[in-house]
Structure formats: C-alpha cells, structure tokens
Amino acid sequence: MKKTVLAIAAGAAVAATAPAAADYPNRPIQMIIPFGVGGATDISGRALSAALGKIVPQPIVVTNRTGAGGATGSVVVRDADGDGYTLLYARVGTHTTNPALNPNLPYTVDEFRFIGVYEINPVACVVNSNSDIHTIEDLIEEVKANPGFVSFSSAGVGSMPHFAGLMVLSVFGIDDVDEDVIHIPTEGDGAALTAVLQGTSDFYCGSTSPAAPFVASGQMRPLLVTTPEAVPGFDAPTSADLNMPELEVMVGWTGIAGPASLPDDIAGMWGEWLAEAVQDAEFLRIMEAGGSQVRLMDPEESVRFVNTAADAFATMARELGITLVD
Amino acid sequence: MSFFDAFVQGFALVAQWESLAFLALGIAIGVVAGAIPGMSATMAVALTLPFTFAMQPITGILLLLGVYKGGIFGGSIPAILIKTPGTPASSATALDGYPMAEQGKAGKALSMALYASCIADFVSNLALILVAGWLAAFALNFGPPEFFTLIVFSLTIIAGVSGDSLLKGAVAALFGLLLATVGMDFIGGTNRFTFGSPDMMAGLNFIAVLIGLFALPEIFSHIRNPKEREGNVRKLGDSHLTREEFRGSLKSILRGSAIGVFMGSIPGIGAAPSAFLSYSEARRASPNRENFGKGEIEGVAAAEAGNNGVAGATLIPLLSLGIPGDVITAIIIGAFMIHGLTPGPLLFTNHADLVYALFIGLIASSVLLLFIGWFAVRGFRYVADIPSNLLFPSVLVLCIFGVFAINNSIFDVGVMLVMGLLGYAMLLLKFPAAPFLIAFILGPLLEDKFRQSMLMSRGELDIFVRGPITIIFWCLTVISVVLIVRSTMAAARIRRQQRRTSMPPRTGTNG
Numbered sequence: 001m002k003k004t005v006l007a008i009a010a011g012a013a014v015a016a017t018a019p020a021a022a023d024y025p026n027r028p029i030q031m032i033i034p035f036g037v038g039g040a041t042d043i044s045g046r047a048l049s050a051a052l053g054k055i056v057p058q059p060i061v062v063t064n065r066t067g068a069g070g071a072t073g074s075v076v077v078r079d080a081d082g083d084g085y086t087l088l089y090a091r092v093g094t095h096t097t098n099p100a101l102n103p104n105l106p107y108t109v110d111e112f113r114f115i116g117v118y119e120i121n122p123v124a125c126v127v128n129s130n131s132d133i134h135t136i137e138d139l140i141e142e143v144k145a146n147p148g149f150v151s152f153s154s155a156g157v158g159s160m161p162h163f164a165g166l167m168v169l170s171v172f173g174i175d176d177v178d179e180d181v182i183h184i185p186t187e188g189d190g191a192a193l194t195a196v197l198q199g200t201s202d203f204y205c206g207s208t209s210p211a212a213p214f215v216a217s218g219q220m221r222p223l224l225v226t227t228p229e230a231v232p233g234f235d236a237p238t239s240a241d242l243n244m245p246e247l248e249v250m251v252g253w254t255g256i257a258g259p260a261s262l263p264d265d266i267a268g269m270w271g272e273w274l275a276e277a278v279q280d281a282e283f284l285r286i287m288e289a290g291g292s293q294v295r296l297m298d299p300e301e302s303v304r305f306v307n308t309a310a311d312a313f314a315t316m317a318r319e320l321g322i323t324l325v326d
Numbered sequence: 327m328s329f330f331d332a333f334v335q336g337f338a339l340v341a342q343w344e345s346l347a348f349l350a351l352g353i354a355i356g357v358v359a360g361a362i363p364g365m366s367a368t369m370a371v372a373l374t375l376p377f378t379f380a381m382q383p384i385t386g387i388l389l390l391l392g393v394y395k396g397g398i399f400g401g402s403i404p405a406i407l408i409k410t411p412g413t414p415a416s417s418a419t420a421l422d423g424y425p426m427a428e429q430g431k432a433g434k435a436l437s438m439a440l441y442a443s444c445i446a447d448f449v450s451n452l453a454l455i456l457v458a459g460w461l462a463a464f465a466l467n468f469g470p471p472e473f474f475t476l477i478v479f480s481l482t483i484i485a486g487v488s489g490d491s492l493l494k495g496a497v498a499a500l501f502g503l504l505l506a507t508v509g510m511d512f513i514g515g516t517n518r519f520t521f522g523s524p525d526m527m528a529g530l531n532f533i534a535v536l537i538g539l540f541a542l543p544e545i546f547s548h549i550r551n552p553k554e555r556e557g558n559v560r561k562l563g564d565s566h567l568t569r570e571e572f573r574g575s576l577k578s579i580l581r582g583s584a585i586g587v588f589m590g591s592i593p594g595i596g597a598a599p600s601a602f603l604s605y606s607e608a609r610r611a612s613p614n615r616e617n618f619g620k621g622e623i624e625g626v627a628a629a630e631a632g633n634n635g636v637a638g639a640t641l642i643p644l645l646s647l648g649i650p651g652d653v654i655t656a657i658i659i660g661a662f663m664i665h666g667l668t669p670g671p672l673l674f675t676n677h678a679d680l681v682y683a684l685f686i687g688l689i690a691s692s693v694l695l696l697f698i699g700w701f702a703v704r705g706f707r708y709v710a711d712i713p714s715n716l717l718f719p720s721v722l723v724l725c726i727f728g729v730f731a732i733n734n735s736i737f738d739v740g741v742m743l744v745m746g747l748l749g750y751a752m753l754l755l756k757f758p759a760a761p762f763l764i765a766f767i768l769g770p771l772l773e774d775k776f777r778q779s780m781l782m783s784r785g786e787l788d789i790f791v792r793g794p795i796t797i798i799f800w801c802l803t804v805i806s807v808v809l810i811v812r813s814t815m816a817a818a819r820i821r822r823q824q825r826r827t828s829m830p831p832r833t834g835t836n837g
Contacts, residue, residue, distance in 0.1 A: 185778075197647065201782075
C-alpha cells in the first residue's frame with residue numbers, strides 16, 4: 001500500500017516536473033507587464049505581444065501587475081510554475097537598478113531565467129534650457145562648487161534614472177554622490193521631466209524616448225548620451241566623444257523572463273519565436289516611434305547580458321555607497 | 327500657415343464621417359466601460375489604445391478622448407444606481423446620487439449627472455482652447471510646495487462630507503491616512519506595514535478600497551436585514567428635470583467646472599479630488615446645506631461638474647507643455663508618439679491643423695456626450711427597477727469580477743472584502759465613509775509632496791511660503807478652518823436651543 005502511494009506520488013512528481021515541451025504550448029500564455037498601462041514598458045510589451053500573437057500557436061494574454069516599482073509583478077512570475085505559461089516583461093529598473101540599489105526587494109535577479117532581451121534604450125542627461133548649465137562639465141563644476149545643492153529627478157526609488165543620475169556624476173569625478181547631489185523621486189519619467197521643466201530639479205538622466213519631445217521643442221538641453229553612437233535628435237556628446245567608455249553600461253533594456261526553473265527547450269522555442277516577432281513591421285514601427293533600438297539577444301546571450309549588468313550595477317552601488325538602507 | 331488656414335484644415339480633418347463616428351464610438355465605449363464597476367476610464371483608454379495604432383492620427387486620438395470623456399461620465403451611472411462608483415472620480419457622485427435613487431429619483435439624478443457632465447465638459451474644452459497658454463504657465467509654477475498647500479486646503483473638504491459629527495469624520499479620515507501608508511515608501515523605498523508580502527508592497531488598490539467601502543456595506547446590510555426592502559421596488563422616477571431644479575444647480579455646475587479646469591490644468595491631481603472639492607464648495611454655498619448627503623440634487627450636479635471639468639483641462643499641460651496631467655493623458659501621449667507627433671509647444675507650429683481639428687472634435691464631443699449619455703441614462707436606469715434580492719447578489723458578483731480584473735489579483739478581492747467589513751462597521755457606528763476615502767486619496771499626495779519639497783529645500787520649512795500660490799492656499803485653508811469652527815459651533819448652539827425648547831423652561835439661562 002505504502003509503495004503504491006509512493007509510486008503514485010513519484011509518478012505525479014515526474015509528470016509535474018517533466019518538461020512538457022512536446023505539446024508546449026497547449027493553453028494560453030500569460031505575459032505580465034510589471035508597470036502601468038501606457039508606460040514605456042507597456043507600449044513595448046504590448047507591441048511585441050501583438051507580433052508574437054501571430055507566431056505563437058496559442059493566444060498571448062497580456063496582464064499589468066503594477067506596484068512597488070515593478071516588484072509586485074516580478075514576484076508573481078518568480079512564484080509561477082516554470083512551465084512557460086507565465087512570463088514577465090522585465091526591464092532595466094526591475095532587474096538591474098532596483099536590485100542593485102534596494103536590499104529590501106523581495107526577489108533577486110537569479111530567481112529568473114531570461115529568454116530574450118529585445119530592446120535597448122539609450123540614456124541621455126538633460127537640463128532645462130533656461131539653466132546656466134550648458135555642458136556636462138558645467139554640471140560637474142556646479143556640483144563641486146555647491147555640494148548638496150544640485151538636484152535631479154527620477155522615476156522613483158531604484159528606477160533607472162535614479163541610478164543613472166548618480167552614476168554619471170560619479171564617472172565624472174564626484175566622489176560622494178550620495179551627499180553631493182539631491183535625488184528627488186517622482187511618480188514616473190513624465191513627472192521627473194516635469195520637475196526639470198518646472199525647476200523643481202536641475203537635471204534628469206534617463207531613457208531618451210520620454211525626453212525627446214522636450215529636447216525637440218527646445219524646452220530642454222541634452223548634456224550627453226551614454227551610447228558611443230549619436231542618438232537622432234540629441235545634439236550632445238556621446239560616450240565616445242567624451243572618451244568615457246564607462247558610461248556605456250548605462251542603457252535601458254526590456255526583455256522576457258520566466259521563473260528560474262524554466263527548462264531549456266521552452267527557452268529555445270521562445271528564442272525562435274522572438275527572432276521572428278522582432279521582424280514584424282508594426283512592432284518595428286512602434287519601437288522606432290518610441291525612440292528605442294530593437295536588438296534581439298538569444299536566450300544564452302540574454303542571460304549573460306542581464307547577469308553581467310546586474311553584477312556590474314550591484315558592485316557600482318556598493319562602491320558608490322548609494323545602496324538604500326532600511 | 328495662418329490661423330484661418332489651420333482652422334479650415336482642422337475643420338476638414340474633423341468633418342469626415344470617420345472622425346465623428348470614432349469620436350461617438352469612443353464615447354459609447356467609455357460610457358459603458360465606466361458604468362461597469364471596477365472597469366475604470368483609465369482601463370478603457372488603455373485597452374482602446376492598441377486599436378488606434380493603425381488609424382489616422384486624428385481619428386485615433388479622437389477615439390481615445392471619446393473613451394476618456396465617456397468613461398468619466400459613465401462612472402456616475404453605477405455610483406447613483408448601486409452606490410458602486412465605476413471610477414474613483416465618481417465616488418463624490420454616490421454621496422447624493424445613491425440616496426436619490428433610494429428615494430425613487432434615480433432618473434432625475436442621472437439626468438442631472440449628464441447635464442452637469444456635459445456643461446462642465448464644454449466649459450473645460452473652452453478653457454483649453456481659449457486660455458491654455460495662461461493656464462500652462464500657471465501649471466509650470468506649480469511645484470511640490472504649491473501642490474502640498476493645495477492638498478492641505480483640500481483636506482478641509484473632510485469637514486463638508488463628515489455628516490453630523492465632525493469628530494467621527496476626523497476619525498474616519500485618520501484611518502484613511504493610516505491605510506494609505508501601506509506599501510513601499512515612495513521616497514525612501516522602505517516597506518511599511520507590508521508584513522513581507524509583495525502584494526502589500528504595492529499598497530492597497532484604490533478601486534478595491536473604494537468599492538469595498540461604498541458598495542459592500544449596502545449589500546451586507548441587505549443580507550442582515552432583507553425585510554427592510556422586501557417587495558419595495560425602487561421606482562425609476564421621472565428623469566425630467568424641472569426648470570427650477572436645473573436653475574438651482576447651475577451655479578454649482580459652473581463653479582464645479584471652474585474648479586475642474588483649475589485642478590485639471592495642474593499635472594498630477596486628477597478628477598477625484600476635484601469632484602470632492604466641487605461638492606464641498608457647493609454644500610458650503612447652498613441654502614439646503616442640511617440636505618447634502620441625503621439626496622440633494624445639487625450635490626450630484628456639483629460632483630459631476632467637478633470631475634468632468636477636469637477632462638478637457640488635463641489636455642492643457644499635455645498639448646502646450648508635453649506633460650501628462652494624469653494616467654489617462656499619459657496613455658494618450660503614447661498615442662501621439664506612435665503617430666510620430668510630439669505633444670508640446672512644437673505641436674502648435676508643426677501640426678496646427680491637427681491641433682485645431684482636436685479642438686473642434688472636443689467641442690463636438692460635449693454635444694455627442696449629451697446624446698449618447700441620454701440613451702445611456704434611459705437604458706441603465708432600469709437597473710433601479712430590479713428587485714433588490716436579484717440586484718444585490720449581481721452587484722456583489724460584478725464587484726468581485728471588476729476588482730479582480732484591475733490587476734488579475736485575488737489579493738485585491740481580499741482587500742475589497744476586508745474594506746467591506748470595515749465599511750459595514752463604520753456604517754453601523756455611523757462613521758462617514760467619504761472622509762476616509764478623501765484622506766486615502768490625498769494622504770499619499772500630501773506625504774510625497776511634503777517630502778519632495780523638503781528634499782528641494784534641504785529641510786528648510788520656508789519653502790512652503792515661497793510664492794503667492796502657496797500663500798493664497800494657506801489663507802484659504804485658514805478661512806476654511808475658521809468657517810468650519812464657526813458653523814460647528816453654530817450647529818451646536820442650535821442643537822442646545824432645540825433641546826432647551828423641548829424641555830420645560832428654566833430660568834437664568836445665558837448664551
């Protein structure tokens with residue numbers, strides 16, 4: 001009797017853990033966006049999901065699970081079964097900067113398996129056009145002359161602009177960034193840029209796409225972009241012009257991840273689907289309109305990319321002494 | 327391109343059947359979505375967004391704006407009929423709308439909500455077209471300290487919706503403030519009252535709290551005491567408004583529209599505080615002050631004018647500065663960008679025809695809202711005719727579905743049920759729910775803006791009197807508090823006198 005129970009239990013365990021890739025997918029796939037509707041991640045994720053919907057044999061259901069800077073949605077996917085039916089649109093904020101800055105996060109990067117990073121967002125630093133600051137050197141001088149008086153706004157604690165603002169200053173030789181500049185968190189990139197426009201904060205470093213309209217209209221002035229190539233519309237020195245290759249790790253990205261237990265064969269299938277989906281004309285049009293660069297990495301490269309970035313940022317946060325404490 | 331050319335070209339863009347048809351379709355979608363509990367105007371706009379990608383820019387944007395405006399009005403329908411605000415902005419409408427429905431005047435309440443919405447919407451659109459530049463400059467001067475003083479002033483609304491006991495209102499408000507602190511702290515990133523739960527880190531969902539607090543206590547009291555309403559089908563009532571009723575509310579509608587325009591043009595406030603502020607101002611100015619909260623038609627008018635007055639004005643910072651005023655306009659910015667249009671000062675130079683087309687479309691939307699809303703009112707008011715033993719279980723199911731759908735989260739459903747129990751306890755103990763809700767909405771804004779200001783000023787408190795705007799709000803707050811104290815004391819005096827007259831006369835009394 002006992003043996004039969006054990007055998008059944010073992011059988012059930014095998015059935016539950018055996019990769020069911022042979023018939024994967026046989027039901028709709030839920031893809032979770034950990035940020036609100038209408039934001040950059042949402043637009044990007046929905047555009048890709050629409051393209052994937054034409055390729056993946058089962059319907060794709062996109063769901064927003066917002067809150068706590070993307071932590072709530074991320075945890076839902078971490079806790080899901082690794083059967084490939086619950087996936088996450090992860091982003092630089094949720095899986096690079098926030099884990100590096102915030103030790104109170106309820107998840108870690110290695111609890112996820114990445115199956116495809118597909119979007120890169122260049123980062124730029126901007127100031128109000130009325131400001132006396134015309135170049136990044138002006139900004140650095142200003143911070144050095146008045147430590148503790150220059151402020152920057154971000155999309156919230158642990159968000160990419162939070163990290164970017166501190167990191168750029170430290171690359172340019174501000175030693176104690178935690179003390180010398182003031183971080184003003186706001187509700188999102190839109191609000192962070194509004195703060196620059198209103199004079200609430202002095203500068204913002206973040207994705208070029210939300211800043212592009214303000215630069216185009218002359219309301220804001222770009223100081224630099226962190227990519228070696230120039231960004232259209234941003235008439236500012238690149239990392240190559242500045243001879244600062246250290247800046248280049250500071251880019252935004254979006255990718256798809258499952259829980260760490262996601263098996264190889266399912267990851268492989270996604271690699272193929274994504275390779276086809278990113279060719280979709282409508283998807284490319286939306287990405288281009290938003291100022292993002294489409295760059296698909298295969299599953300192995302994605303894992304490497306995210307882990308390298310997470311490690312580099314965590315080290316940087318420790319060295320700069322900007323990790324949050326509770 | 328001269329103004330006239332741009333205007334003519336804009337007119338040509340709108341005067342196509344597609345533009346008007348999609349605008350009307352958007353309003354219809356919005357009204358229906360707003361009327362479903364848990365389905366907010368924000369969600370409806372977000373779900374419509376992908377369909378606009380393949381459209382002409384002007385039709386796509388008009389469709390979204392239609393959904394937005396329809397959704398804000400649609401929220402008032404369930405607020406009045408079943409005390410379940412479809413959108414946060416319509417919770418103020420439930421305060422007097424639901425008592426009216428109870429009294430068999432659902433039709434009148436809905437009609438008033440519609441007229442107030444359309445008039446406020448029209449005023450708001452006019453403000454966008456005529457004084458956008460001026461209001462945009464004003465919005466740019468509205469930093470965290472100004473915002474903070476505005477919220478402090480808005481907290482005085484609590485006195486206006488506290489009902490009979492100011493003390494109970496204040497206690498309810500403190501509870502709201504306390505619950506609003508749950509979640510990850512916005513400035514420092516620390517977890518507050520989360521007990522290690524990632525769901526709690528996101529804070530308590532606003533709509534779950536709203537529905538739990540307003541709709542569920544009604545259902546619970548019906549379960550406990552079904553006899554009370556057995557066989558007593560509420561009448562729809564006449565939906566025709568008399569000239570006197572309309573005229574009596576017109577002042578409140580116009581005041582509400584103005585408040586809506588003002589609050590809408592400031593990025594980050596949204597429609598709910600505006601509706602409450604308009605409601606409390608109407609109550610303060612009304613001769614029927616005592617009747618507010620008990621089915622006063624002017625209360626419905628003021629609340630709806632306050633929330634629809636925001637709709638056009640939120641486009642002021644969007645179009646003139648490129649700043650999204652609220653979540654919905656943030657989505658609409660997305661729609662602009664997808665079509666390669668960048669909202670902001672350049673839009674007026676590079677795409678003047680589109681801007682004028684939008685303006686004309688917006689004016690048309692006020693009129694279309696009147697027509698579509700008229701049909702909706704006639705369709706939806708039959709809900710009031712459903713016997714309560716069918717209606718209440720259906721409402722409960724709808725609430726659970728709606729709250730689940732916000733985030734696909736069963737946790738939110740749990741929040742709603744717990745808030746329902748709390749709301750029921752408050753109902754039994756005669757604690758008003760509205761102060762709780764206002765504090766819950768304004769609490770996080772108050773804290774964030776205070777702390778942002780402190781960061782800006784490096785801890786100097788004098789930032790809160792840094793300019794004329796902050797000083798005006800401090801003065802308004804003081805005036806408001808003085809008025810509250812005076813009216814509370816006057817009310818206490820009247821009660822004392824009533825008690826005295828009902829008792830045998832005594833000698834030697836003094837005041």
